Amino acid sequence: MMPDSPPTPRHVFVYGTLRAGGSNDIARFSPAPQRIADGVIAGTLYDLGAYPGAVLGGEGRVQGEIYRITPALEAQLDVLEEVRSDDCGEYIKREVEVRVAGAALCCLVYEIHPDRIAGRSAIASGDWFRRD
Template sequence: MPDSLPPPRHVFVYGTLRAGGSNDIARFSPAPLRIADGVIAGTLYDLGTYPGAVLGGEGRVQGEIYRITPALEAQLDVLEEIRPDDSGEYIKREVQVPVAGALLSCLVYEIHPDRIAGRAPIASGDWFRRA
């Protein structure tokens, strides 16, 4: 009997991990599979050379959805400074993202609330269209 594989994981990326960004997710190995563009509820903040999203509220954050492996998820956790006690730069969350008329469960890296003090929101919700 073959070993059962874990269900595919998906990640919603909204900043430097987007295609063409300084940390383009396609540079990681194993390479992820791009599923779709997406939008989630939240507010995007400008942290200088990268953004941070706070989930929820009336705002919208633009991003991309990728299918990833556990090995790639582990690399992203290191990049985003995930800590078991949620004290790192980002906190890993699960969100439901509308895709082609259905909801897809995606992990998203939400900025730690302490990191946005005094930072300006990005009105467009799109890191690539920040002004």
């Protein structure tokens, strides 16, 4: 019998308070993630007050950071983002392809539930840290 191999690393694209220096900086979680690169995805970023929400797709661009994470950290992020199995939580966990140094990297991204953006303003820059 072969020994259990470690789980395949997953990647997450973070665009709001989980970014380095944000109020929920992903580096404060354990086990600590490994920052891979900065990135951009297609989407629209909305200002929800203390945090943003991204709606994927379209012509807009959302700025963020890519981290390698463990399943244990992914589970913590699911709780923070209020992901629910029936997709009625605050965020819905999706997978997107992000180009990094010419290669495609599959990343988790937490997309805001569409019901949460009614009456909210889009952030034209697509960058939570530059939302003026």
